[in-house]
Amino acid sequence: MVSAMETAVNPSVRSAVRKYFKNIYQLFYSILEGMAVTFSYLFRRPITIQYPYKLDKPMDEIIPDRFRGILGVDLRYCIACRLCQTTCPIACIAIDLERNPETKERFITRFDIDISKCMFCGLCVEVCSTGTLHHSKIFDGTSRHVENLVLEFVNTPVRPFIKPKSIEDIPVDRSGAITRNKLKDFFDLPKFRLTDEA
């Protein structure tokens, strides 16, 4: 009884009790409030993109035009200026030119891009004056062998493109078909090996 009387008269004890219950109330209130927020998401539209099975629209439309995907080279319009090769800070582009000793014609014999090393910075595309080198919208460069991630764009030697002065818009094929063709299938064995063991 004494303690009850004390409680009745002592304001500090009373406030402590009140604080105790207020804490409990606040705890449950804040949890319920958070639950209410979570619950409300049941009735909102989900934002999951069900790649690759159930897509509302193809990935090409979901990905914006400026997306810096795996590089592609439309060799028809390459003027062989090698600016991309010199601009690349990490040297993942290799271009070889050969001159036919008889006809004195130049040929692009090699245009390789090592996309296992590429950092997709876009500096090389920025300097390309014809738009030959471009970022495709392809993003899924998966491979079982790292050697397969070296893309060789030259099949047969090509003559460099001579840029006419009048043409403004060069019809470069940016659809990604070029890159898609060069990417090897996942289980394909590589053409060469980095290590000797295999």
Next chain:
Amino acid sequence: MKNPAKVNEAIRHLKPQAAPFEEEMSLNFGPQHPSTHGVLNFLVVTDGEVMHQALPNIGYLHRGIEKLAEMTPYSGFMPYTDRVDYLAAMFANQVFAMAVESLAEIEVPKRAEYLRVIVCELNRIASHFIATGALALDLGAVTPFVQWLREREFINDIMEALCGARLTYNYMRIGGVSVDMPGDLPDKILRFLDHFEPIIDEYNRLISNNEIFVKRLADVAVISPIDAVNFGLVGPNLRASGIGIDLRKTLGYSVYPDFDFEVPLGKGFRGALGDAYDRYMVRILEMTQSCRIIRQALEKIPGGEYRANVKKKLKVEENEVYSRVESARGEMGVYLISDGTDRPYRLKIKTGSFTAMSIVEKASQGLMVADLIALIGSLDVVAPEVDR
């Protein structure tokens, strides 16, 4: 290291000399631990519950960016700066661009400056998403983090539409930005802001006001203003201790003086001044301010050029500069020495996380083991920024 004796030898120096507890043990925390925010390692000296000290062991992500700068031309180094702080890559872009522009005396067009501010503030929001969300995740609340990841995707979409990358933007160039924004982007950003501003309130209802969450953070790991200055804390961590230094206001770099915004300070929201909850709350409040800045910038943005004419092979005369910006993690500085060639003679990057990590040793004394996570999470350290 396979050999335990070797491991012991390696961590021997981390052990403090005098043992204050009768029975103390050393726990290795990290580098592979879900709540270390990247690869950080702590040697926790504890008696089981109360920590004597947590000794950070960093360098697991030391990539030698400063040395690489000496081998790379000025224009080619921009992609590397993205990787200094991947959560807020724009700031590193900006500070490096500012340093080179200052040395080469290049004037940046007004439009470029506005574009920079817009992307930086968007990036600040995106970075604070991870900071505040991951803190909640580490303390056991999964939903808030997932919620912020969803919001972050919207910012990623905006950035991708603008510059083509989701994380490592490489958007800025010396003398401006790489591309102008597409015509529909301002609408897109405004739509995001309209959608996002109510979400902050919703988020506060979800977690910030949650009593359990508050109890885990309030009065935990209090950093006094004196300590904060002494240990060189910067950015939100410093402001949470009540010291109102924001380089956007103090230095007024770029076009920040044009905007009207406040700098949120810690004032002991639910506990002592400078506790973990203050550091958390300052970041939440900063998001609102960033939204304000973006709105003003989109309104005021002038037309014109977005990139100054800069030589492709830029050479800078012998000089040196220390330029700083207010990054999402506080002051980020670049000390750049040029020697007349096309690449820097020396480049030093000063980051906020590095100094924030150094205070862990002091601030963790006497904390519970579980509170260490609250401390690291609230300091918002990112491993590559610590190690570079």
Next chain:
Amino acid sequence: MKENTTIIEQGVIVSTIDGVLNWMRKSSIWYLLFGTACCAIELMQAGGPRTDLDRFGAVFRATPRQSDLMIVAGTVTYKMAERIRLLYHQMAEPKYVISMGSCANCGGLFQRSYSVLKGIDKVVPVDVYIAGCPPRTEALAEGILKIQKIMMREKWLKTRGTKRNFI
């Protein structure tokens, strides 16, 4: 599972035990939550609501003992490489490794750096390489689908749990 499965009339499925085992394994790939650098953020986003790796039955685990798949997301320094090897050896067979992004593939843009390991295939065997810096979250989903393809090709019973000699 498709190759070895025949459907007899209504509702009866006949398959090899290998096929069933592999199907069960591929539907519950638990990956080790462990990121080293930039790609870790994309790894987090991939676990987030937009890409949602849970759709493939891939959920994160905090400990290597419970994981089937290690996603090395980001730059690996020499200091970290030893830890990665340790983590890999702690995982139970059969285990798989995805090398995510340029840095893990071959060092990427840090290839000239003094402290970065040039490709994690120097430390652990890699099953899938994903190009990108960092790869999009969908690319990581693609990588996990490829791991599922690898799993389906394995002769689980013949090799007794080790995946070394499969087609």
Next chain:
Amino acid sequence: MKPAEVYKLLIDRFGEDLILAYVETRNPYIKINNGYVQAICTFLRYNPSTKFAFLSSISGVDYPQRNEIDIVYHLFSPFLNTLCVLKTSTPRDLPELESLESVWKVANWFEREIYDLLGVRFTGHSNLKRILLPDDWEGHPLRKDYKEKNSYHDMETMRPDPLKVLREKNEKSGKSQ
């Protein structure tokens, strides 16, 4: 207060033996004697007219031609809104400086970083150990003459360039055809 005025203040207090020069660059710096770093920094930090409360960064720069390593201190005073740059040099063969740990606690880690990457010893430092690189690392990478080792523990540091390997292979097959 501009950096030039800080220089004047320092000259008045310490004299020309300790404060060597004032060099105009984009961020002007004050060159100081390497033996008195601690005294000068303490003065700048606690003097009521300067109050450089923040140590923004410490950087080290290697100059093999001069055979010196420069250590640069960036001090920031929010009261004056001024950046003060102090520079001092120490011989490259036996680099040694006073530690600033007693002035700013943050100097501890900055100095450890410089010790790690440039090999400068700081006297009076409480825990001068490598911080970023592993303890058994050889050499100091930010020195200009640093050469990368061929292997670290049992890991090779070199990787063949696939573009080169492919070129060699193509050349070989071209000859055989």
